[in-house]
Amino acid sequence: MSRAQRRSWLLLLVVLALVLITGLALARPGGGHSYSGGSRSSGSSRSGGGGGGDGGFLVEILIYLVIENPAVGIPLIILIGIGMLVRAVIQRGMKSWSTTSTDVSKVQTHERESSAPRKRLEELRAVDAEFSVVLFEDFVYMMYQAVHRARALGTGPLAAYLDPALAAALPDPNLADVQGIVIGALRYEDFSGDSGGVRVELEIEANFVELLKTGQQHRFYVVDQLVLTRGAGAKSRPFARAHKLDCPNCGAPLESMRGSQCSYCRQEVGLGRFDWMIAELTNVTREPRGPLLTGDTPETGTELPTLADAAAPARFAQLQQRDPGLTWQSLTSRMAHVFGALQVAWSGRDPLQIRPYVSDNLFQTMLYWIDLYIASRCRNVTENARILRIDLANVTSDKHYDAITVRMFATSIDYTVGDDGKLLSGSRSRTRTYSEYWTWIRGTARRGQSRGDVSCPNCGAALRIGMAGTCEYCRVKVTSGEFDWVLSRIEQDDSYTG
Secondary structure, eight states: OOHHHHHHHHHHHHHHHHHHHHHHHHHSSOOOOOTTTSSOOTTOSSOOOOOSSOSHHHHHHHHHHHHHOHHHHHHHHHHHHHHHHHHHHHHHHHHTTOOOOSOGGGSOOOOOOOOOHHHHHGGGGGTOTTOOHHHHHHHHHHHHHHHHHHHHHOSGGGGGGBOHHHHHHOOOTTEEEEEEEEEEEEEEEEEEEETTEEEEEEEEEEEEEEEETTSOEEEEEEEEEEEEEEOTTOOOOOGGGTTSOOOTTTOOOGGGEETTEETTTOOBOTTTTSSOEEEEEEEEEEESOOOOTTOOOOOOSTTSOOOOOTTHHHHHHHHHHHOTTOOHHHHHHHHHHHHHHHHHHHHTTOHHHHGGGBOHHHHHHHHHHHHHHHHTTEEEEEEEEEEEEEEEEEEEEOSSEEEEEEEEEEEEEEEEEETTSOEEEEEEEEEEEEEEEEEEEEETTOOSOOOOSSBOTTTOSBOOBOTTSBBTTTOOBOSSSSSSOEEEEEEETTTOOO
Protein backbone atom coordinates (compact mmCIF):
# COMPACT_ATOMS: atom_id res chain seq x y z
CA MET A 1 0.00 0.00 0.00
CA SER A 2 1.42 3.36 -1.05
CA ARG A 3 1.96 6.25 1.36
CA ALA A 4 -0.91 8.21 -0.25
CA GLN A 5 -3.25 5.22 0.16
CA ARG A 6 -2.26 4.81 3.80
CA ARG A 7 -2.93 8.51 4.36
CA SER A 8 -6.36 8.22 2.71
CA TRP A 9 -7.32 5.23 4.83
CA LEU A 10 -6.07 7.03 7.95
CA LEU A 11 -8.24 10.01 7.07
CA LEU A 12 -11.14 7.64 6.45
CA LEU A 13 -10.73 6.28 9.98
CA VAL A 14 -10.66 9.86 11.31
CA VAL A 15 -13.88 10.67 9.45
CA LEU A 16 -15.58 7.52 10.73
CA ALA A 17 -14.49 8.34 14.29
CA LEU A 18 -15.85 11.88 13.96
CA VAL A 19 -19.11 10.55 12.56
CA LEU A 20 -19.42 8.12 15.46
CA ILE A 21 -18.64 10.81 18.03
CA THR A 22 -20.55 13.78 16.66
CA GLY A 23 -23.06 11.78 14.69
CA LEU A 24 -24.23 9.97 17.79
CA ALA A 25 -25.58 13.21 19.14
CA LEU A 26 -26.97 14.15 15.76
CA ALA A 27 -28.49 10.83 14.80
CA ARG A 28 -30.62 10.24 17.87
CA PRO A 29 -32.86 12.50 19.93
CA GLY A 30 -31.10 14.04 22.86
CA GLY A 31 -28.13 16.01 24.02
CA GLY A 32 -27.14 17.86 27.15
CA HIS A 33 -25.36 17.11 30.36
CA SER A 34 -25.72 15.20 33.56
CA TYR A 35 -26.01 16.89 36.93
CA SER A 36 -22.56 15.67 37.93
CA GLY A 37 -20.63 16.75 34.91
CA GLY A 38 -22.27 19.67 33.21
CA SER A 39 -24.80 22.39 33.11
CA ARG A 40 -27.85 20.31 32.47
CA SER A 41 -29.22 19.00 35.72
CA SER A 42 -32.40 17.40 36.89
CA GLY A 43 -33.41 20.82 37.90
CA SER A 44 -32.71 22.74 34.73
CA SER A 45 -35.43 23.61 32.28
CA ARG A 46 -33.11 22.97 29.40
CA SER A 47 -29.45 23.59 29.90
CA GLY A 48 -26.26 22.25 28.49
CA GLY A 49 -24.66 22.59 25.11
CA GLY A 50 -23.81 20.44 22.16
CA GLY A 51 -20.39 19.62 20.77
CA GLY A 52 -18.28 22.62 19.83
CA GLY A 53 -18.17 23.75 16.20
CA ASP A 54 -20.31 22.99 13.17
CA GLY A 55 -18.33 20.27 11.37
CA GLY A 56 -16.15 22.39 9.07
CA PHE A 57 -13.11 20.22 9.65
CA LEU A 58 -15.09 17.13 8.70
CA VAL A 59 -16.19 18.72 5.42
CA GLU A 60 -12.57 19.58 4.54
CA ILE A 61 -11.48 15.96 5.03
CA LEU A 62 -14.32 14.70 2.83
CA ILE A 63 -13.37 17.11 0.03
CA TYR A 64 -9.76 15.96 0.25
CA LEU A 65 -10.75 12.29 0.04
CA VAL A 66 -13.00 12.85 -2.97
CA ILE A 67 -10.20 14.63 -4.87
CA GLU A 68 -7.19 12.56 -3.80
CA ASN A 69 -8.80 9.13 -3.46
CA PRO A 70 -12.31 9.05 -4.97
CA ALA A 71 -12.52 5.27 -4.45
CA VAL A 72 -12.68 6.01 -0.73
CA GLY A 73 -14.24 9.47 -0.66
CA ILE A 74 -17.23 8.95 -2.96
CA PRO A 75 -18.60 5.80 -1.22
CA LEU A 76 -18.12 7.55 2.12
CA ILE A 77 -20.16 10.54 0.98
CA ILE A 78 -22.90 8.18 -0.23
CA LEU A 79 -22.96 6.46 3.19
CA ILE A 80 -23.12 9.80 5.00
CA GLY A 81 -25.88 10.94 2.66
CA ILE A 82 -27.92 7.82 3.44
CA GLY A 83 -27.36 8.46 7.15
CA MET A 84 -28.56 12.07 6.82
CA LEU A 85 -31.63 10.91 4.91
CA VAL A 86 -32.48 8.41 7.65
CA ARG A 87 -31.98 11.12 10.26
CA ALA A 88 -34.29 13.48 8.36
CA VAL A 89 -37.00 10.82 8.23
CA ILE A 90 -36.65 10.24 11.99
CA GLN A 91 -36.83 13.97 12.74
CA ARG A 92 -39.85 14.36 10.47
CA GLY A 93 -41.51 11.62 12.49
CA MET A 94 -40.59 13.45 15.69
CA LYS A 95 -42.18 16.65 14.42
CA SER A 96 -45.44 14.83 13.85
CA TRP A 97 -45.65 13.83 17.51
CA SER A 98 -47.27 17.04 18.70
CA THR A 99 -50.10 16.26 21.13
CA THR A 100 -53.28 17.99 20.04
CA SER A 101 -55.91 15.57 21.32
CA THR A 102 -58.28 16.88 23.98
CA ASP A 103 -59.15 13.33 25.02
CA VAL A 104 -56.60 11.98 27.50
CA SER A 105 -57.49 8.40 26.55
CA LYS A 106 -55.88 9.11 23.17
CA VAL A 107 -52.69 10.53 24.66
CA GLN A 108 -49.72 8.28 24.03
CA THR A 109 -48.64 6.12 26.94
CA HIS A 110 -46.02 3.48 26.22
CA GLU A 111 -45.70 1.40 29.35
CA ARG A 112 -42.43 -0.30 30.26
CA GLU A 113 -41.50 -2.28 33.34
CA SER A 114 -40.65 -0.35 36.50
CA SER A 115 -39.63 -1.35 40.01
CA ALA A 116 -41.19 1.92 41.17
CA PRO A 117 -40.47 1.95 44.90
CA ARG A 118 -41.86 5.50 44.82
CA LYS A 119 -45.17 4.05 43.68
CA ARG A 120 -45.13 1.51 46.51
CA LEU A 121 -44.51 4.33 48.96
CA GLU A 122 -47.99 5.60 48.15
CA GLU A 123 -49.40 2.52 49.86
CA LEU A 124 -48.83 4.33 53.16
CA ARG A 125 -52.00 6.32 52.52
CA ALA A 126 -54.00 3.20 53.35
CA VAL A 127 -52.88 3.48 57.00
CA ASP A 128 -51.93 7.17 57.08
CA ALA A 129 -54.50 9.47 55.48
CA GLU A 130 -52.25 12.54 55.80
CA PHE A 131 -49.36 10.95 53.91
CA SER A 132 -48.31 12.77 50.74
CA VAL A 133 -45.37 11.83 48.51
CA VAL A 134 -45.01 15.51 47.57
CA LEU A 135 -44.68 16.52 51.22
CA PHE A 136 -42.44 13.54 51.97
CA GLU A 137 -39.99 14.66 49.29
CA ASP A 138 -40.06 18.20 50.66
CA PHE A 139 -39.18 16.70 54.04
CA VAL A 140 -36.28 14.72 52.53
CA TYR A 141 -34.87 17.86 50.89
CA MET A 142 -35.18 19.76 54.17
CA MET A 143 -33.59 16.98 56.25
CA TYR A 144 -30.76 16.32 53.80
CA GLN A 145 -29.73 19.97 53.91
CA ALA A 146 -30.07 20.09 57.71
CA VAL A 147 -27.97 16.95 58.18
CA HIS A 148 -25.09 18.22 56.05
CA ARG A 149 -25.07 21.53 57.90
CA ALA A 150 -25.15 19.57 61.16
CA ARG A 151 -21.77 18.07 60.22
CA ALA A 152 -20.37 21.52 61.00
CA LEU A 153 -22.87 23.05 63.41
CA GLY A 154 -23.61 20.01 65.54
CA THR A 155 -26.36 17.40 65.56
CA GLY A 156 -27.95 18.28 68.90
CA PRO A 157 -31.04 20.08 67.50
CA LEU A 158 -31.70 17.17 65.13
CA ALA A 159 -31.44 14.40 67.72
CA ALA A 160 -35.14 13.52 67.37
CA TYR A 161 -34.64 12.84 63.64
CA LEU A 162 -31.33 10.98 63.65
CA ASP A 163 -30.26 7.50 64.62
CA PRO A 164 -28.02 7.95 67.68
CA ALA A 165 -25.06 6.22 66.00
CA LEU A 166 -25.36 8.51 62.96
CA ALA A 167 -25.67 11.60 65.17
CA ALA A 168 -22.43 10.65 66.92
CA ALA A 169 -20.54 9.98 63.66
CA LEU A 170 -21.59 13.06 61.66
CA PRO A 171 -19.71 15.99 63.28
CA ASP A 172 -16.49 17.06 61.58
CA PRO A 173 -14.27 19.27 63.80
CA ASN A 174 -12.60 20.82 60.75
CA LEU A 175 -15.82 22.29 59.32
CA ALA A 176 -17.14 25.78 60.03
CA ASP A 177 -20.23 25.38 57.84
CA VAL A 178 -21.69 23.61 54.80
CA GLN A 179 -23.49 25.91 52.38
CA GLY A 180 -25.04 25.94 48.92
CA ILE A 181 -26.53 22.47 49.37
CA VAL A 182 -28.47 21.74 46.20
CA ILE A 183 -30.04 18.40 45.32
CA GLY A 184 -29.82 17.62 41.63
CA ALA A 185 -31.43 14.19 41.63
CA LEU A 186 -33.41 12.07 44.08
CA ARG A 187 -33.94 8.41 43.24
CA TYR A 188 -35.92 5.78 45.13
CA GLU A 189 -33.89 2.60 45.55
CA ASP A 190 -36.17 0.50 47.77
CA PHE A 191 -39.25 0.58 49.97
CA SER A 192 -40.37 -1.96 52.54
CA GLY A 193 -42.97 -1.98 55.26
CA ASP A 194 -44.35 -4.44 57.79
CA SER A 195 -45.68 -4.55 61.33
CA GLY A 196 -42.31 -3.34 62.58
CA GLY A 197 -42.28 -0.12 60.59
CA VAL A 198 -41.37 1.41 57.24
CA ARG A 199 -38.00 1.74 55.50
CA VAL A 200 -37.21 3.91 52.45
CA GLU A 201 -33.85 3.84 50.67
CA LEU A 202 -32.91 6.83 48.52
CA GLU A 203 -29.97 7.90 46.39
CA ILE A 204 -29.25 11.61 46.18
CA GLU A 205 -26.93 13.58 43.88
CA ALA A 206 -25.96 16.95 45.27
CA ASN A 207 -23.48 19.80 45.22
CA PHE A 208 -22.37 21.80 48.23
CA VAL A 209 -19.55 24.00 49.53
CA GLU A 210 -17.63 23.09 52.66
CA LEU A 211 -16.22 26.02 54.62
CA LEU A 212 -13.24 25.01 56.75
CA LYS A 213 -12.29 26.65 60.02
CA THR A 214 -9.00 27.62 58.34
CA GLY A 215 -11.00 29.85 55.98
CA GLN A 216 -10.66 27.62 52.92
CA GLN A 217 -13.66 26.67 50.80
CA HIS A 218 -14.12 23.52 48.71
CA ARG A 219 -16.96 22.60 46.38
CA PHE A 220 -18.01 18.97 46.11
CA TYR A 221 -20.20 16.82 43.95
CA VAL A 222 -21.54 13.86 45.94
CA VAL A 223 -23.75 10.84 45.62
CA ASP A 224 -25.21 9.84 48.98
CA GLN A 225 -27.40 6.94 50.01
CA LEU A 226 -30.03 7.88 52.56
CA VAL A 227 -32.14 5.46 54.60
CA LEU A 228 -35.24 6.73 56.39
CA THR A 229 -37.27 4.66 58.81
CA ARG A 230 -40.52 5.21 60.68
CA GLY A 231 -42.31 3.22 63.36
CA ALA A 232 -45.43 1.30 62.45
CA GLY A 233 -47.59 3.59 64.59
CA ALA A 234 -46.14 6.87 63.32
CA LYS A 235 -48.36 9.17 61.27
CA SER A 236 -47.66 12.13 59.00
CA ARG A 237 -47.66 15.52 60.64
CA PRO A 238 -50.49 17.98 59.91
CA PHE A 239 -50.21 19.99 56.71
CA ALA A 240 -49.55 23.24 58.62
CA ARG A 241 -46.34 21.73 60.05
CA ALA A 242 -45.21 19.97 56.91
CA HIS A 243 -42.44 22.43 56.01
CA LYS A 244 -40.70 22.90 59.35
CA LEU A 245 -38.75 20.82 61.81
CA ASP A 246 -40.15 20.74 65.33
CA CYS A 247 -41.03 18.20 68.00
CA PRO A 248 -42.30 15.17 66.03
CA ASN A 249 -45.08 14.70 68.57
CA CYS A 250 -46.43 18.06 69.75
CA GLY A 251 -44.87 20.56 67.35
CA ALA A 252 -42.90 22.49 69.98
CA PRO A 253 -39.77 24.31 68.71
CA LEU A 254 -36.61 22.26 68.40
CA GLU A 255 -35.07 24.47 71.07
CA SER A 256 -37.33 22.67 73.56
CA MET A 257 -35.67 19.34 72.86
CA ARG A 258 -33.37 17.77 75.41
CA GLY A 259 -31.67 15.18 73.30
CA SER A 260 -34.59 13.23 71.85
CA GLN A 261 -36.99 14.12 74.67
CA CYS A 262 -39.35 17.09 74.36
CA SER A 263 -39.53 19.34 77.42
CA TYR A 264 -43.11 20.32 76.50
CA CYS A 265 -44.89 17.02 75.89
CA ARG A 266 -42.39 15.01 77.99
CA GLN A 267 -42.28 12.35 75.30
CA GLU A 268 -39.29 10.41 74.04
CA VAL A 269 -39.72 11.25 70.38
CA GLY A 270 -36.64 9.69 68.75
CA LEU A 271 -36.06 6.43 66.88
CA GLY A 272 -38.93 7.08 64.44
CA ARG A 273 -41.69 6.72 67.05
CA PHE A 274 -43.63 9.73 65.74
CA ASP A 275 -41.95 10.79 62.49
CA TRP A 276 -39.29 9.83 59.97
CA MET A 277 -35.78 9.20 61.24
CA ILE A 278 -32.60 9.19 59.16
CA ALA A 279 -31.14 5.82 60.03
CA GLU A 280 -28.18 5.84 57.62
CA LEU A 281 -26.27 8.36 55.51
CA THR A 282 -23.61 6.70 53.35
CA ASN A 283 -21.41 8.55 50.91
CA VAL A 284 -20.95 6.70 47.61
CA THR A 285 -19.17 9.35 45.52
CA ARG A 286 -17.38 12.48 46.65
CA GLU A 287 -15.51 14.50 44.05
CA PRO A 288 -13.83 17.86 44.77
CA ARG A 289 -15.23 19.79 41.85
CA GLY A 290 -18.12 21.89 40.76
CA PRO A 291 -20.26 21.40 37.68
CA LEU A 292 -18.76 21.93 34.23
CA LEU A 293 -20.87 24.51 32.48
CA THR A 294 -19.45 24.06 28.98
CA GLY A 295 -18.87 20.32 28.68
CA ASP A 296 -20.72 18.04 26.31
CA THR A 297 -22.09 14.73 27.57
CA PRO A 298 -24.77 13.18 25.35
CA GLU A 299 -28.06 12.28 26.95
CA THR A 300 -29.04 8.67 27.33
CA GLY A 301 -32.52 7.24 27.46
CA THR A 302 -34.39 9.48 25.02
CA GLU A 303 -34.87 6.52 22.69
CA LEU A 304 -36.49 4.46 25.45
CA PRO A 305 -40.26 4.03 25.45
CA THR A 306 -42.13 6.18 27.93
CA LEU A 307 -42.32 4.71 31.42
CA ALA A 308 -46.05 5.07 32.01
CA ASP A 309 -48.35 3.76 34.71
CA ALA A 310 -51.14 1.75 33.07
CA ALA A 311 -53.68 3.35 35.41
CA ALA A 312 -52.70 6.93 34.51
CA PRO A 313 -55.56 7.61 32.00
CA ALA A 314 -58.15 6.23 34.43
CA ARG A 315 -56.76 8.33 37.28
CA PHE A 316 -56.83 11.41 35.09
CA ALA A 317 -60.47 10.67 34.33
CA GLN A 318 -61.13 10.46 38.09
CA LEU A 319 -59.49 13.84 38.48
CA GLN A 320 -61.82 15.24 35.84
CA GLN A 321 -64.84 13.83 37.68
CA ARG A 322 -63.77 15.79 40.77
CA ASP A 323 -62.96 18.84 38.67
CA PRO A 324 -64.90 19.02 35.37
CA GLY A 325 -63.02 22.21 34.53
CA LEU A 326 -59.79 20.26 34.14
CA THR A 327 -59.16 19.26 30.53
CA TRP A 328 -56.11 17.77 28.87
CA GLN A 329 -56.08 20.70 26.45
CA SER A 330 -56.04 23.35 29.19
CA LEU A 331 -53.44 21.42 31.16
CA THR A 332 -51.05 21.06 28.23
CA SER A 333 -51.61 24.74 27.41
CA ARG A 334 -50.40 25.54 30.92
CA MET A 335 -47.41 23.27 30.38
CA ALA A 336 -46.58 24.96 27.08
CA HIS A 337 -46.86 28.40 28.70
CA VAL A 338 -44.50 27.43 31.52
CA PHE A 339 -42.14 25.66 29.11
CA GLY A 340 -41.81 28.82 27.02
CA ALA A 341 -41.40 31.08 30.05
CA LEU A 342 -38.64 28.87 31.45
CA GLN A 343 -36.67 28.94 28.18
CA VAL A 344 -36.66 32.75 28.16
CA ALA A 345 -35.82 33.01 31.86
CA TRP A 346 -33.09 30.36 31.64
CA SER A 347 -31.39 31.94 28.65
CA GLY A 348 -31.68 35.37 30.27
CA ARG A 349 -30.36 34.15 33.65
CA ASP A 350 -33.43 35.73 35.24
CA PRO A 351 -34.63 33.70 38.25
CA LEU A 352 -37.59 36.00 38.95
CA GLN A 353 -39.17 34.96 35.64
CA ILE A 354 -38.85 31.31 36.69
CA ARG A 355 -40.19 31.80 40.22
CA PRO A 356 -43.98 31.87 39.52
CA TYR A 357 -44.01 28.47 37.86
CA VAL A 358 -41.90 26.11 39.97
CA SER A 359 -41.91 24.69 43.48
CA ASP A 360 -39.51 25.90 46.16
CA ASN A 361 -37.10 22.97 45.82
CA LEU A 362 -36.93 23.10 42.03
CA PHE A 363 -36.46 26.86 42.15
CA GLN A 364 -33.49 26.52 44.49
CA THR A 365 -31.88 24.08 42.06
CA MET A 366 -32.45 26.35 39.06
CA LEU A 367 -31.21 29.35 41.02
CA TYR A 368 -28.06 27.42 41.85
CA TRP A 369 -27.30 26.87 38.16
CA ILE A 370 -28.13 30.43 37.16
CA ASP A 371 -25.84 31.80 39.87
CA LEU A 372 -23.06 29.54 38.59
CA TYR A 373 -23.51 30.82 35.05
CA ILE A 374 -23.42 34.41 36.26
CA ALA A 375 -20.30 33.77 38.35
CA SER A 376 -18.66 32.06 35.36
CA ARG A 377 -19.59 34.94 33.05
CA CYS A 378 -21.44 32.78 30.57
CA ARG A 379 -24.99 31.74 29.72
CA ASN A 380 -26.73 28.72 28.26
CA VAL A 381 -29.02 29.79 25.42
CA THR A 382 -32.00 27.86 24.07
CA GLU A 383 -33.52 29.28 20.90
CA ASN A 384 -36.58 28.23 18.88
CA ALA A 385 -37.61 25.86 21.67
CA ARG A 386 -40.86 24.02 21.09
CA ILE A 387 -42.68 21.00 22.43
CA LEU A 388 -42.97 18.07 20.04
CA ARG A 389 -45.01 15.66 22.12
CA ILE A 390 -46.40 15.14 25.59
CA ASP A 391 -46.90 11.61 26.95
CA LEU A 392 -48.96 11.00 30.05
CA ALA A 393 -46.77 9.00 32.48
CA ASN A 394 -48.47 9.01 35.87
CA VAL A 395 -51.26 10.55 37.94
CA THR A 396 -51.41 10.39 41.74
CA SER A 397 -53.64 12.03 44.31
CA ASP A 398 -53.53 12.29 48.07
CA LYS A 399 -55.30 14.39 50.68
CA HIS A 400 -53.29 17.51 49.85
CA TYR A 401 -52.00 17.30 46.28
CA ASP A 402 -52.74 16.01 42.82
CA ALA A 403 -49.61 15.22 40.82
CA ILE A 404 -49.35 14.60 37.09
CA THR A 405 -46.12 13.37 35.49
CA VAL A 406 -45.66 13.75 31.76
CA ARG A 407 -42.82 13.04 29.42
CA MET A 408 -41.96 16.18 27.47
CA PHE A 409 -40.38 15.74 24.04
CA ALA A 410 -38.95 19.03 22.80
CA THR A 411 -36.37 20.54 20.50
CA SER A 412 -34.28 23.69 20.47
CA ILE A 413 -31.03 25.22 19.35
CA ASP A 414 -28.80 24.85 22.39
CA TYR A 415 -25.43 26.49 23.01
CA THR A 416 -23.37 28.23 25.67
CA VAL A 417 -21.70 31.60 25.15
CA GLY A 418 -19.46 33.78 27.28
CA ASP A 419 -20.48 37.26 28.26
CA ASP A 420 -18.10 38.42 25.51
CA GLY A 421 -20.23 36.58 22.92
CA LYS A 422 -17.69 33.82 22.29
CA LEU A 423 -19.20 30.40 21.58
CA LEU A 424 -18.07 28.02 24.33
CA SER A 425 -20.04 24.90 23.40
CA GLY A 426 -22.95 23.78 21.28
CA SER A 427 -24.09 25.09 17.93
CA ARG A 428 -25.90 28.29 16.97
CA SER A 429 -27.60 26.51 14.07
CA ARG A 430 -28.08 22.82 14.89
CA THR A 431 -31.32 21.82 16.63
CA ARG A 432 -31.26 19.18 19.35
CA THR A 433 -34.15 16.98 20.36
CA TYR A 434 -34.54 15.70 23.90
CA SER A 435 -37.08 14.45 26.42
CA GLU A 436 -37.54 14.73 30.18
CA TYR A 437 -40.12 13.70 32.76
CA TRP A 438 -41.84 16.71 34.31
CA THR A 439 -44.03 16.36 37.41
CA TRP A 440 -46.69 18.99 38.05
CA ILE A 441 -48.53 19.46 41.34
CA ARG A 442 -51.69 21.29 42.36
CA GLY A 443 -53.60 21.45 45.64
CA THR A 444 -56.59 19.10 45.75
CA ALA A 445 -58.87 21.95 46.81
CA ARG A 446 -58.23 23.83 43.58
CA ARG A 447 -60.83 23.63 40.83
CA GLY A 448 -61.30 24.99 37.34
CA GLN A 449 -59.27 25.35 34.19
CA SER A 450 -55.56 25.86 34.49
CA ARG A 451 -54.44 29.41 33.82
CA GLY A 452 -51.91 30.14 31.14
CA ASP A 453 -51.79 33.91 31.53
CA VAL A 454 -49.40 36.20 33.39
CA SER A 455 -51.64 37.24 36.29
CA CYS A 456 -51.53 36.18 39.92
CA PRO A 457 -53.70 33.05 40.31
CA ASN A 458 -54.99 34.38 43.66
CA CYS A 459 -55.74 38.10 43.21
CA GLY A 460 -55.57 38.50 39.43
CA ALA A 461 -53.01 41.30 39.52
CA ALA A 462 -50.09 41.43 37.10
CA LEU A 463 -47.77 38.53 37.92
CA ARG A 464 -44.99 39.88 40.14
CA ILE A 465 -43.62 37.11 42.33
CA GLY A 466 -40.76 37.60 44.76
CA MET A 467 -37.96 35.16 45.44
CA ALA A 468 -39.99 33.62 48.29
CA GLY A 469 -42.83 32.79 45.89
CA THR A 470 -45.33 35.36 47.20
CA CYS A 471 -47.35 37.81 45.11
CA GLU A 472 -46.11 41.36 45.60
CA TYR A 473 -49.72 42.61 45.67
CA CYS A 474 -51.76 40.15 47.76
CA ARG A 475 -48.75 38.75 49.69
CA VAL A 476 -50.03 35.20 49.23
CA LYS A 477 -47.62 32.38 48.38
CA VAL A 478 -48.68 31.12 44.96
CA THR A 479 -45.88 28.71 44.09
CA SER A 480 -46.87 25.87 46.41
CA GLY A 481 -49.40 24.46 43.94
CA GLU A 482 -52.42 25.59 45.94
CA PHE A 483 -53.66 27.85 43.14
CA ASP A 484 -52.48 26.38 39.84
CA TRP A 485 -50.25 23.66 38.46
CA VAL A 486 -46.58 24.29 39.24
CA LEU A 487 -43.58 22.32 38.09
CA SER A 488 -42.20 20.26 40.96
CA ARG A 489 -39.64 17.85 39.46
CA ILE A 490 -37.61 17.46 36.27
CA GLU A 491 -36.09 14.02 35.79
CA GLN A 492 -33.95 12.64 33.00
CA ASP A 493 -34.99 9.66 30.90
CA ASP A 494 -32.34 7.38 32.32
CA SER A 495 -33.02 8.24 35.98
CA TYR A 496 -36.83 8.32 36.08
CA THR A 497 -38.23 5.18 37.69
CA GLY A 498 -41.94 5.94 37.80
